[in-house]
Amino acid sequence: MKIKQNNKTYIPKFSKPETRDIYSHFFDSDFGILQKNIISYFNNTLNIDSFSITVENLLKDDLYIKLNELGFYLLYKHENLNRNDKQNTTQSNFAIDDFYYGDSVTVFAKENYEAILSIERSSRNNLNVTCFYIQExxxxxxxxxxxxxxxxxxxxxxxxxxxxxxxxxxxxIDVKKIDIDFDLYYNDDFKYSELKKNIELDENGIIIMSGVPGSGKSSLIKYMIRDIPREFCYLPPNNIELFSDPSSLPFIIQELNNKILIIEDCEKLLRSRDEGDNWNIATILNISDGILGDYLNLKMILTINTTEKIDEALLRKGRLLYSYDFKNLTVAKVNALAKKLGIDKEFTQELPLTDLLNYDKENNATNFVKKKKKIGF
Structure with a gap:
């Protein structure tokens, strides 16, 4: 690891042993440098704000020039050390070289650490910029x-x-464009216009889409992302802890305000508290109509396969904006769609939507089905 520093020392008031003594105040094993602590220490204040933004197609050099114009100086830059780069191996002569950082992060600061800004490349064309600063x-x-x-x-x-x-x-990430014929793909009691109206509604709350696997929930979400002029954000269910982590609040305020949050396969998250401890429910309730939810104006689309064990608190009026249970297509719908798809067969039972859309696709799934043992010959 190499650390490039300008002529300003990282923490000018401390010698190397003293820097190690205050390690717990300035560093974290998971998140590296604790910028707020440094600002607070050197300026004796807790009035610290922050912002985080992702920019695209902005050259680092152009950003560095702008920062210099605004009074920022390069504090340090750290990245993976090339083992063949012997020229730089002696540069890391200060205490902070012992501590963990992510790859290729550049940090700038203003005089007396009244502001500290970090830059990290998140993809080829994108930079994540995070800044903590005294309000004045x-x-x-x-x-x-x-x-x-x-x-x-x-x-x-x-x-x-x-x-x-x-x-x-x-x-x-790009969302594949799909076409949906609502008269054929869904049963007659489903009205897309009603769902769309509730998503466009300027009100935070919960939308629950339940139904058997293959009934078209995910396809409908893909369609909505391209059809409705709102920003949609996908959250993996195991990352719901984001909303109960105080250190994530600046990220939440900056990135999730007034967005549509999608969480799929939520059975465990929405399980009734009568079934056992489920702290995720309190988090979801707070997002939907708590103080945080009111501030963010965040709407959630939750998908599940069954509502049998769902916590009843989620179904309260004013919190639940809309819900629909996607069932297998009726026999009449199945045959109408089969005819449209050119499937030459008369069906006599209800089927999931995807079974018809993929009717002629062979996946050899029968190879994985355990055969029943036969008795005798």
Whole structure:
């Protein structure tokens, strides 16, 4: 690991032994440098704000020039050490070289650490910029305005929340365009216009889409992402802890405000508290209509296979905006869709939507079905 430093020492008031003594205040084994603690220590204040933004197609050099204009200086840069790069092996001569960091993070600071800003590349064209600063710090608004010009644009994409060693971040992926014939793909009691109206409603709350696997829930979500002019964000169920982690609050406020949050396969998250301890319910309730939910105006789309064990608190009026249970297609629907797809067969039983859409696709799944043992010959 190599650390490039300018002529300003990292922590000028401390010698190497003293720096190790205050390690617990300035560093964290999972998240590296604790910027707020450094700012608070050197400025004797707790009035610290922050922002986090992902910018695209902004050259690092152009960003560095702007930071220099606004009074920031390079604090350090750390990245993986190339074993053949012997020239730089002697540069890491300060205490902080012993501590863990992520790859390729550049950190800038203002005089007396009144602001500390980190830059990390999240993809080929994207940079994650996070800044902690004292509320009265000069030029912060100008910096935010500059970065906002390059703010990543989300066009027909879904944003995915991922967790890395330094915290959470947003990544955007393209969503495949699909066409849906609602008269054929879903039973007559499903009205897409009603679902769309509740999603576009300027009100936080919960939308629950339940139904058997293959009934078209995921396909419908893909369609909505491209059809409805709102930003959708996908959260893996095991990352729900994001909302109960105080250190993630700046990320939540910056990235999730006024968005549609999608969580699929939520059986465990929505399980009734009568079935045992389920602290996730309290988190979801707080997002839906608690103080945090009101501030964020965050709407959640939750998908599950069955509602049998769902916590009844989720179904309260004012919290649950809309719900629909997707069942197998009726026999009449099955045959109408089969005719449209050119399937030359008369069906006599209800079927999931995907069974028809993939009717002629062979996957050899029967090879994995255990055969029943026969008795005799």
């Amino acid at each position: 710090t000069k030029n912060i608004e100008e910096l935010i305005k500059f970065l906002s010009k390059h703010h990543r644009k989300i066009d027909k994409k879904v944003q995915i929340i991922t967790r890395r060693s330094h915290g959470y971040e947003i990544q955007a």
